[in-house]
Amino acid sequence: MPLLEIEDLHIGIEDTEILRGVDLNADGGEVHAIMGPNGSGKSTLAKVLAGREEYEVTQGSVHYDGEDLLEMEAEERAQEGVFMAFQYPVELPGVSQQNFLKESVNAVREAQGKEELGAADFIKMVREKSDLVDLDEALTKRSVNEGFSGGEKKRNEIFHLAMLEPRLAILDETDSGLDIDALRIVADGVNQLRDSDRAFVIITHYQRLLNYIEPDYVHAMVDGQIAKTGDKSLAVELEERGYEWLSGDGVAESKASEGNASENGAATEPEEAAVA
Amino acid sequence: MPATVQEELSTEDRFLQAFEGLSDEAKNGTVEAVQGRRRRAIEQFEALGFPTNQLEAYKYTNVAKALRHEYRIAPAEAAPQASTEEVEALLLPDLDAHVVVTVGGRYSEERSDVGALPNGAFVGSFAEGANAHPDVFDAHYGQYADFESEAGDPEQSAMTALNAAFAQDGLFLYVPEDVALDKPVYALHLPSAGDEPLFAQPRHLFVIEENAEARLIEMRRAPEQREHAPGSFTNAVREAYVGAHGHFDHYIVQDEGAGASQHTTFDAYHETESVFDTLTVTLSGDLVRNNLTITPAGEFCESHLNGLYLGSGEMHVDNRTIVEHAAPDCVSNQLYKGILEDDATGVFNGRVHVHRGSQRINAYQSNKNIVLERSAQIYSKPELEIYADDVECSHGSTTGELDEDAIFYLRSRGIPAERARAMLLGAFARDVVESVRSEPLAAWLTDEVGARYGAGQALGVGS
Ligand SMILES: Nc1ncnc2c1ncn2[C@@H]1O[C@H](COP(=O)(O)OP(=O)(O)OP(=O)(O)O)[C@@H](O)[C@H]1O
Numbered sequence: 018m019p020l021l022e023i024e025d026l027h028i029g030i031e032d033t034e035i036l037r038g039v040d041l042n043a044d045g046g047e048v049h050a051i052m053g054p055n056g057s058g059k060s061t062l063a064k065v066l067a068g069r070e071e072y073e074v075t076q077g078s079v080h081y082d083g084e085d086l087l088e089m090e091a092e093e094r095a096q097e098g099v100f101m102a103f104q105y106p107v108e109l110p111g112v113s114q115q116n117f118l119k120e121s122v123n124a125v126r127e128a129q130g131k132e133e134l135g136a137a138d139f140i141k142m143v144r145e146k147s148d149l150v151d152l153d154e155a156l157t158k159r160s161v162n163e164g165f166s167g168g169e170k171k172r173n174e175i176f177h178l179a180m181l182e183p184r185l186a187i188l189d190e191t192d193s194g195l196d197i198d199a200l201r202i203v204a205d206g207v208n209q210l211r212d213s214d215r216a217f218v219i220i221t222h223y224q225r226l227l228n229y230i231e232p233d234y235v236h237a238m239v240d241g242q243i244a245k246t247g248d249k250s251l252a253v254e255l256e257e258r259g260y261e262w263l264s265g266d267g268v269a270e271s272k273a274s275e276g277n278a279s280e281n282g283a284a285t286e287p288e289e290a291a292v293a
Numbered sequence: 294m295p296a297t298v299q300e301e302l303s304t305e306d307r308f309l310q311a312f313e314g315l316s317d318e319a320k321n322g323t324v325e326a327v328q329g330r331r332r333r334a335i336e337q338f339e340a341l342g343f344p345t346n347q348l349e350a351y352k353y354t355n356v357a358k359a360l361r362h363e364y365r366i367a368p369a370e371a372a373p374q375a376s377t378e379e380v381e382a383l384l385l386p387d388l389d390a391h392v393v394v395t396v397g398g399r400y401s402e403e404r405s406d407v408g409a410l411p412n413g414a415f416v417g418s419f420a421e422g423a424n425a426h427p428d429v430f431d432a433h434y435g436q437y438a439d440f441e442s443e444a445g446d447p448e449q450s451a452m453t454a455l456n457a458a459f460a461q462d463g464l465f466l467y468v469p470e471d472v473a474l475d476k477p478v479y480a481l482h483l484p485s486a487g488d489e490p491l492f493a494q495p496r497h498l499f500v501i502e503e504n505a506e507a508r509l510i511e512m513r514r515a516p517e518q519r520e521h522a523p524g525s526f527t528n529a530v531r532e533a534y535v536g537a538h539g540h541f542d543h544y545i546v547q548d549e550g551a552g553a554s555q556h557t558t559f560d561a562y563h564e565t566e567s568v569f570d571t572l573t574v575t576l577s578g579d580l581v582r583n584n585l586t587i588t589p590a591g592e593f594c595e596s597h598l599n600g601l602y603l604g605s606g607e608m609h610v611d612n613r614t615i616v617e618h619a620a621p622d623c624v625s626n627q628l629y630k631g632i633l634e635d636d637a638t639g640v641f642n643g644r645v646h647v648h649r650g651s652q653r654i655n656a657y658q659s660n661k662n663i664v665l666e667r668s669a670q671i672y673s674k675p676e677l678e679i680y681a682d683d684v685e686c687s688h689g690s691t692t693g694e695l696d697e698d699a700i701f702y703l704r705s706r707g708i709p710a711e712r713a714r715a716m717l718l719g720a721f722a723r724d725v726v727e728s729v730r731s732e733p734l735a736a737w738l739t740d741e742v743g744a745r746y747g748a749g750q751a752l753g754v755g756s
């Protein structure tokens with residue numbers, strides 16, 4: 018049973034349907050990339066997985082480690098090991114990053130039956146993990162994200178990720194706004210966190226990131242559906258050809274090996290997506 | 294004549310009667326500065342009556358209506374007592390201070406622990422201070438909270454006049470020229486125990502002379518065993534004078550339970566290059582109205598006025614502030630923040646008045662509110678009145694709900710919803726709390742705000 022199992026997920030807000038039947042399976046050790054045009058529903062999918070309540074699930078299911086994820090509160094999901102790095106990290110003036118992280122880390126640890134981190138261990142962990150993403154230690158002492166530059170905010174998200182050590186990490190455009198060195202640093206951080214128990218879902222517009230973090234699967238999301246799934250070569254193809262060819266009726270042949278992709282956990286057949 | 298008018302008249306009449314019934318001792322027991330004003334004060338009160346919401350300045354706060362019920366107009370002779378334990382339980386941890394205690398508006402010699410003071414300074418009872426320093430009273434009493442003057446807002450003088458007619462006791466703080474109190478003064482105000490609602494009128498005077506320094510923390514608390522009987526009302530008046538190059542920090546916490554209403558008038562006047570800093574925190578109460586007027590009268594003054602009000606239940610809290618920039622080259626900085634839930638009402642009306650010729654004024658005013666439930670209400674009206682051209686003034690007001698994106702961000706990091714809410718509310722109040730220059734008070738306030746919104750809760754798993 019895959020760690021994350023999304024089946025025919027339909028999501029709406031008010032009267033608009035944003036996700037129109039998404040299927041995706043991700044297992045520990047895998048890296049899944051999701052690419053797709055603006056407004057195709059990538060962030061919506063990420064937020065629904067993280068537990069944002071304003072979206073309505075109209076059809077389908079999501080299972081995480083065999084449990085019904087959609088039944089869980091946002092904090093419960095985080096405590097069970099689901100993490101989302103925000104496309105737009107929120108500024109929290111007056112909330113010190115230290116206090117916030119201490120509470121966050123300990124809430125997660127407590128839920129997982131681990132001991133609360135003492136002050137000294139916590140400080141050590143902050144140092145270690147901020148080093149991992151080369152985050153200026155001064156930023157670990159300020160209010161959360163307040164006045165951080167765009168790149169600092171993104172790095173801070175990966176710093177949180179490293180602190181919380183989730184089993185399912187969803188990165189929503191963490192590479193956007195990063196300079197080339199920062200991109201490499203963040204990618205290195207992610208690569209160090211890759212292990213056989215942890216699954217990554219990486220939303221990006223740029224194939225560049227995927228040169229550093231090699232995905233096992235690349236999904237093209239178009240218009241609220243996964244229109245095509247392939248291996249990393251699909252990312253190159255998407256960057257060359259755009260998404261136009263994937264929308265509408267006909268789905269052109271992909272250079273990626275589809276058989277391989279679906280066998281290994283990506284549930285949606287391109288044909289299926291196209292006719293849905 | 295409509296019944297309500299008759300009732301209103303009888304409310305004021307009760308005070309007129311009580312005034313005539315004051316014993317000679319109560320009328321004359323203090324210095325000339327105090328007793329010489331009583332007759333004119335009661336006459337002015339009689340002419341004005343209690344403020345109703347017909348007055349623009351009381352549009353949302355009808356004091357007259359809040360006083361129509363029965364209560365005892367407390368005779369000031371009574372000297373109710375509190376126990377040592379009660380007082381000790383209400384001290385601030387880690388605060389080394391000159392401690393003064395009033396009970397039912399009367400200074401309590403027994404419970405106060407002033408300790409050693411620098412030469413010439415006085416910290417203690419208003420009544421006693423008047424006798425010890427009649428010259429200081431002559432120079433300052435009734436000069437700033439001046440019911441007779443036409444300056445200021447005539448709409449505000451009825452309550453001041455009423456207080457001046459009855460004033461007997463309260464606090465007197467006197468720090469002479471070039472003297473600095475090295476410890477803060479901690480003033481604990483307790484109500485007298487009893488089932489009967491009282492109308493009390495404490496009177497306080499703070500005189501910080503040229504190049505002198507003091508810090509005063511006032512706490513109005515009502516512990517469980519001596520809650521105010523519902524319908525209790527306090528009409529307090531404070532006056533502060535800060536001489537040239539002086540520095541006075543004044544913090545007050547109003548936390549007297551749901552049965553206690555109060556109208557406070559605080560008039561502060563400060564001279565050239567002095568600093569006056571005040572914070573008003575309202576944690577509980579029935580109807581609370583605070584009139585704060587600050588007059589930086591000399592050049593290069595710094596005035597800070599901050600406020601924090603946490604409204605719940607039926608609480609009604611109304612802060613009216615006036616800064617009279619009567620001299621050039623001054624800075625005033627104002628930040629009032631409110632969190633309101635249930636059926637609570639918050640009112641903020643701040644006026645910054647830059648007089649003609651007061652150039653190079655920097656005046657900032659900001660009022661921010663979070664409304665946790667739709668049933669809570671807020672009326673906010675910041676006002677600038679500027680008669681000089683070379684000034685930098687800004688004012689702003691915001692009211693909103695807790696930011697859902699921020700709550701989600703915290704929850705998505707494993708922090709339970711309730712706790713996330715508490716963290717964000719604590720963060721909202723933080724800049725006001727951090728304006729406090731007393732660590733023990735800042736820590737106490739942080740805990741109070743945290744406890745109010747559930748930050749004390751153990752971390753739960755999910756919900
Ligand atoms: N809270 C919301 N209310 C209304 N519409 C929404 C809401 N959230 C998302 N949408 C709409 O759903 C669609 C998908 O948005 P989403 O943010 O998921 O796109 P995306 O694929 O992440 O785009 P981008 O690449 O620009 O980040 C958009 O048309 C968006 O306007």
Ligand SMILES: [Mg+2]
Nearest residue numbers: 059060061104
């Ligand atoms: Mg997006």
